[in-house]
Amino acid sequence: MFAIVGTFLLVMSLLSMPVAHAQLQIPKVPDILKERGGQSAGGLSESRVADGLKEALRIGTDHAVLRTGKQDGYFGNPHIKILLPDSVQTAEKGLRLAGFGPQVDELVLSMNRAAEKAAPKAKEIFVGAITSMTIDDATKILNGGDTSATDFFKRKTSTSLYKEFRPIVDNTMQQVGTVQKYNEVLGGVNKLPLLKAEKLDVGHYVTDKALGGLFLIVAEEERDIRKNPAARVTDLLKDVFGR
Numbered sequence: 001m002f003a004i005v006g007t008f009l010l011v012m013s014l015l016s017m018p019v020a021h022a023q024l025q026i027p028k029v030p031d032i033l034k035e036r037g038g039q040s041a042g043g044l045s046e047s048r049v050a051d052g053l054k055e056a057l058r059i060g061t062d063h064a065v066l067r068t069g070k071q072d073g074y075f076g077n078p079h080i081k082i083l084l085p086d087s088v089q090t091a092e093k094g095l096r097l098a099g100f101g102p103q104v105d106e107l108v109l110s111m112n113r114a115a116e117k118a119a120p121k122a123k124e125i126f127v128g129a130i131t132s133m134t135i136d137d138a139t140k141i142l143n144g145g146d147t148s149a150t151d152f153f154k155r156k157t158s159t160s161l162y163k164e165f166r167p168i169v170d171n172t173m174q175q176v177g178t179v180q181k182y183n184e185v186l187g188g189v190n191k192l193p194l195l196k197a198e199k200l201d202v203g204h205y206v207t208d209k210a211l212g213g214l215f216l217i218v219a220e221e222e223r224d225i226r227k228n229p230a231a232r233v234t235d236l237l238k239d240v241f242g243r
Helices: 003-015 029-035 046-068 092-097 101-131 135-143 148-176 178-191 202-225 235-241
Strands: none
Touching: 046 101, 046 202, 092 101, 092 178, 101 148, 101 178, 101 202, 135 148, 148 178, 148 202, 178 202
Protein backbone atom coordinates (compact mmCIF):
# COMPACT_ATOMS: atom_id res chain seq x y z
CA MET A 1 0.00 0.00 0.00
CA PHE A 2 3.04 2.22 0.14
CA ALA A 3 4.31 2.02 -3.43
CA ILE A 4 2.57 5.01 -4.97
CA VAL A 5 3.66 7.41 -2.23
CA GLY A 6 7.15 5.99 -2.08
CA THR A 7 7.67 6.35 -5.80
CA PHE A 8 6.39 9.88 -6.30
CA LEU A 9 8.82 11.43 -3.81
CA LEU A 10 11.65 9.20 -4.97
CA VAL A 11 11.36 10.74 -8.40
CA MET A 12 11.91 14.23 -6.94
CA SER A 13 15.58 13.37 -6.73
CA LEU A 14 15.66 12.35 -10.38
CA LEU A 15 13.86 15.20 -12.13
CA SER A 16 16.84 17.56 -12.23
CA MET A 17 19.17 14.82 -13.51
CA PRO A 18 19.54 13.67 -17.12
CA VAL A 19 17.33 10.71 -17.84
CA ALA A 20 19.59 7.74 -17.38
CA HIS A 21 17.25 5.12 -15.98
CA ALA A 22 14.64 2.98 -17.68
CA GLN A 23 11.09 4.05 -16.94
CA LEU A 24 9.31 1.11 -15.31
CA GLN A 25 5.69 0.66 -14.35
CA ILE A 26 5.61 -0.01 -10.61
CA PRO A 27 2.73 -2.21 -9.37
CA LYS A 28 0.91 -1.24 -6.19
CA VAL A 29 2.23 -2.85 -3.05
CA PRO A 30 -1.19 -4.24 -2.06
CA ASP A 31 -1.26 -6.12 -5.39
CA ILE A 32 2.24 -7.44 -4.82
CA LEU A 33 1.41 -8.66 -1.33
CA LYS A 34 -1.85 -10.23 -2.48
CA GLU A 35 -0.10 -12.12 -5.26
CA ARG A 36 2.59 -13.39 -2.92
CA GLY A 37 0.43 -14.35 0.03
CA GLY A 38 1.15 -11.27 2.15
CA GLN A 39 4.88 -11.18 1.51
CA SER A 40 6.95 -10.13 -1.45
CA ALA A 41 9.76 -12.23 -2.90
CA GLY A 42 12.45 -13.01 -0.37
CA GLY A 43 10.01 -12.82 2.55
CA LEU A 44 9.65 -9.02 2.62
CA SER A 45 7.45 -7.83 5.47
CA GLU A 46 5.36 -4.69 5.80
CA SER A 47 8.12 -3.18 7.92
CA ARG A 48 10.53 -3.69 5.02
CA VAL A 49 8.04 -2.02 2.69
CA ALA A 50 7.70 0.85 5.18
CA ASP A 51 11.46 1.23 5.20
CA GLY A 52 11.35 1.53 1.43
CA LEU A 53 8.73 4.25 1.67
CA LYS A 54 10.80 6.20 4.19
CA GLU A 55 13.91 5.92 2.05
CA ALA A 56 12.01 7.27 -0.94
CA LEU A 57 10.71 10.16 1.16
CA ARG A 58 14.20 10.95 2.41
CA ILE A 59 15.52 11.03 -1.14
CA GLY A 60 12.67 13.21 -2.31
CA THR A 61 12.78 15.79 0.47
CA ASP A 62 16.56 15.96 0.23
CA HIS A 63 16.18 16.81 -3.42
CA ALA A 64 13.65 19.54 -2.64
CA VAL A 65 16.04 21.08 -0.12
CA LEU A 66 18.90 20.97 -2.61
CA ARG A 67 16.80 22.75 -5.20
CA THR A 68 15.89 25.63 -2.88
CA GLY A 69 19.00 25.86 -0.72
CA LYS A 70 21.38 27.08 -3.40
CA GLN A 71 22.07 30.39 -5.11
CA ASP A 72 19.03 31.34 -7.19
CA GLY A 73 17.07 28.44 -5.69
CA TYR A 74 14.33 30.97 -4.92
CA PHE A 75 15.39 34.02 -6.90
CA GLY A 76 15.78 32.05 -10.14
CA ASN A 77 12.50 30.14 -9.82
CA PRO A 78 9.50 32.29 -10.81
CA HIS A 79 7.13 29.96 -8.98
CA ILE A 80 8.69 30.55 -5.56
CA LYS A 81 10.60 33.81 -6.00
CA ILE A 82 9.87 36.12 -3.06
CA LEU A 83 8.40 39.34 -4.38
CA LEU A 84 7.63 42.67 -2.79
CA PRO A 85 4.88 42.70 -0.16
CA ASP A 86 1.47 43.38 -1.65
CA SER A 87 1.27 46.92 -0.26
CA VAL A 88 4.52 47.78 -2.01
CA GLN A 89 3.83 45.86 -5.22
CA THR A 90 0.94 48.16 -6.01
CA ALA A 91 3.36 51.08 -6.04
CA GLU A 92 6.25 49.36 -7.84
CA LYS A 93 5.71 51.05 -11.18
CA GLY A 94 5.60 54.46 -9.52
CA LEU A 95 8.69 53.65 -7.47
CA ARG A 96 10.68 52.79 -10.57
CA LEU A 97 9.50 55.94 -12.34
CA ALA A 98 10.58 57.92 -9.27
CA GLY A 99 14.10 56.46 -9.42
CA PHE A 100 13.78 53.76 -6.75
CA GLY A 101 14.30 50.88 -9.17
CA PRO A 102 17.75 49.89 -7.84
CA GLN A 103 16.47 49.82 -4.25
CA VAL A 104 13.52 47.64 -5.28
CA ASP A 105 15.80 45.19 -7.09
CA GLU A 106 18.25 45.01 -4.18
CA LEU A 107 15.42 44.40 -1.71
CA VAL A 108 13.94 41.54 -3.73
CA LEU A 109 17.34 39.91 -4.24
CA SER A 110 18.25 40.18 -0.55
CA MET A 111 14.98 38.59 0.57
CA ASN A 112 15.51 35.64 -1.74
CA ARG A 113 19.12 35.19 -0.68
CA ALA A 114 17.96 34.99 2.94
CA ALA A 115 15.49 32.25 2.03
CA GLU A 116 18.16 30.32 0.10
CA LYS A 117 20.47 30.51 3.09
CA ALA A 118 17.83 29.07 5.42
CA ALA A 119 16.53 26.25 3.20
CA PRO A 120 19.22 23.64 4.04
CA LYS A 121 17.95 23.61 7.63
CA ALA A 122 14.83 21.83 6.39
CA LYS A 123 16.70 18.60 5.66
CA GLU A 124 17.17 17.48 9.26
CA ILE A 125 13.61 18.40 10.20
CA PHE A 126 12.15 16.47 7.28
CA VAL A 127 14.23 13.45 8.26
CA GLY A 128 12.80 13.64 11.78
CA ALA A 129 9.24 13.70 10.43
CA ILE A 130 9.91 10.73 8.17
CA THR A 131 11.50 8.73 10.97
CA SER A 132 8.46 9.26 13.18
CA MET A 133 5.99 8.31 10.44
CA THR A 134 3.54 5.57 11.43
CA ILE A 135 1.65 3.00 9.40
CA ASP A 136 -1.45 5.11 9.95
CA ASP A 137 0.32 8.17 8.54
CA ALA A 138 1.30 6.23 5.44
CA THR A 139 -2.25 4.94 4.96
CA LYS A 140 -3.69 8.45 5.15
CA ILE A 141 -1.15 9.69 2.63
CA LEU A 142 -2.00 6.86 0.26
CA ASN A 143 -5.75 7.44 0.54
CA GLY A 144 -5.52 11.22 0.47
CA GLY A 145 -5.49 13.73 -2.34
CA ASP A 146 -2.77 14.77 -4.76
CA THR A 147 -0.88 16.70 -2.08
CA SER A 148 -1.51 14.48 0.95
CA ALA A 149 2.23 13.88 1.53
CA THR A 150 2.90 17.62 1.35
CA ASP A 151 0.09 18.21 3.83
CA PHE A 152 1.68 15.63 6.15
CA PHE A 153 4.99 17.51 6.09
CA LYS A 154 3.23 20.82 6.69
CA ARG A 155 1.49 19.47 9.78
CA LYS A 156 4.59 17.80 11.15
CA THR A 157 7.29 20.34 10.34
CA SER A 158 5.93 23.88 9.84
CA THR A 159 6.46 25.05 13.43
CA SER A 160 9.96 23.56 13.69
CA LEU A 161 10.92 24.87 10.27
CA TYR A 162 9.84 28.39 11.17
CA LYS A 163 11.91 28.31 14.36
CA GLU A 164 14.97 27.16 12.40
CA PHE A 165 14.47 29.44 9.41
CA ARG A 166 13.73 32.71 11.22
CA PRO A 167 17.13 33.26 12.93
CA ILE A 168 18.98 32.46 9.70
CA VAL A 169 16.74 34.78 7.72
CA ASP A 170 17.20 37.58 10.26
CA ASN A 171 20.97 37.12 10.37
CA THR A 172 21.30 37.05 6.59
CA MET A 173 19.07 40.11 6.20
CA GLN A 174 21.19 41.95 8.74
CA GLN A 175 24.33 41.14 6.77
CA VAL A 176 22.93 42.41 3.48
CA GLY A 177 20.82 45.25 4.90
CA THR A 178 17.41 43.95 3.86
CA VAL A 179 15.46 45.90 6.47
CA GLN A 180 17.27 49.10 5.57
CA LYS A 181 16.50 48.46 1.90
CA TYR A 182 12.85 47.87 2.75
CA ASN A 183 12.66 51.10 4.72
CA GLU A 184 14.17 52.97 1.78
CA VAL A 185 11.57 51.52 -0.54
CA LEU A 186 8.86 52.22 2.04
CA GLY A 187 9.96 55.83 2.18
CA GLY A 188 9.72 56.01 -1.59
CA VAL A 189 6.18 54.66 -1.55
CA ASN A 190 5.06 57.19 1.02
CA LYS A 191 6.40 60.01 -1.14
CA LEU A 192 4.13 59.02 -3.99
CA PRO A 193 0.71 60.73 -4.14
CA LEU A 194 -2.31 58.76 -2.89
CA LEU A 195 -0.16 55.78 -1.87
CA LYS A 196 0.68 54.49 1.57
CA ALA A 197 2.60 51.44 2.77
CA GLU A 198 2.91 50.35 6.38
CA LYS A 199 5.95 49.06 8.22
CA LEU A 200 6.39 45.32 8.04
CA ASP A 201 8.05 42.54 10.04
CA VAL A 202 10.33 41.72 7.12
CA GLY A 203 11.84 38.70 8.87
CA HIS A 204 8.42 37.10 9.33
CA TYR A 205 7.43 37.96 5.77
CA VAL A 206 10.54 36.35 4.26
CA THR A 207 10.40 33.29 6.52
CA ASP A 208 6.74 32.70 5.72
CA LYS A 209 7.33 33.06 1.98
CA ALA A 210 10.41 30.82 2.15
CA LEU A 211 8.42 28.01 3.76
CA GLY A 212 5.56 28.50 1.34
CA GLY A 213 7.96 28.17 -1.58
CA LEU A 214 9.55 25.04 -0.17
CA PHE A 215 6.19 23.33 0.27
CA LEU A 216 5.04 24.50 -3.16
CA ILE A 217 7.88 22.59 -4.77
CA VAL A 218 7.01 19.47 -2.82
CA ALA A 219 3.34 19.80 -3.82
CA GLU A 220 4.12 20.32 -7.50
CA GLU A 221 6.39 17.30 -7.53
CA GLU A 222 3.81 15.21 -5.71
CA ARG A 223 1.03 15.97 -8.19
CA ASP A 224 3.29 15.18 -11.14
CA ILE A 225 5.00 12.12 -9.73
CA ARG A 226 1.76 10.40 -8.75
CA LYS A 227 1.10 10.00 -12.47
CA ASN A 228 4.62 9.00 -13.58
CA PRO A 229 6.56 5.75 -13.09
CA ALA A 230 10.19 5.82 -11.91
CA ALA A 231 13.33 3.71 -11.82
CA ARG A 232 14.48 2.07 -8.57
CA VAL A 233 17.91 3.44 -7.72
CA THR A 234 18.76 1.69 -4.44
CA ASP A 235 18.83 -1.96 -3.41
CA LEU A 236 16.16 -1.37 -0.77
CA LEU A 237 13.76 0.16 -3.26
CA LYS A 238 14.48 -2.63 -5.73
CA ASP A 239 13.71 -5.20 -3.02
CA VAL A 240 10.48 -3.48 -2.04
CA PHE A 241 9.11 -2.41 -5.40
CA GLY A 242 10.69 -5.02 -7.66
CA ARG A 243 13.81 -5.07 -9.81
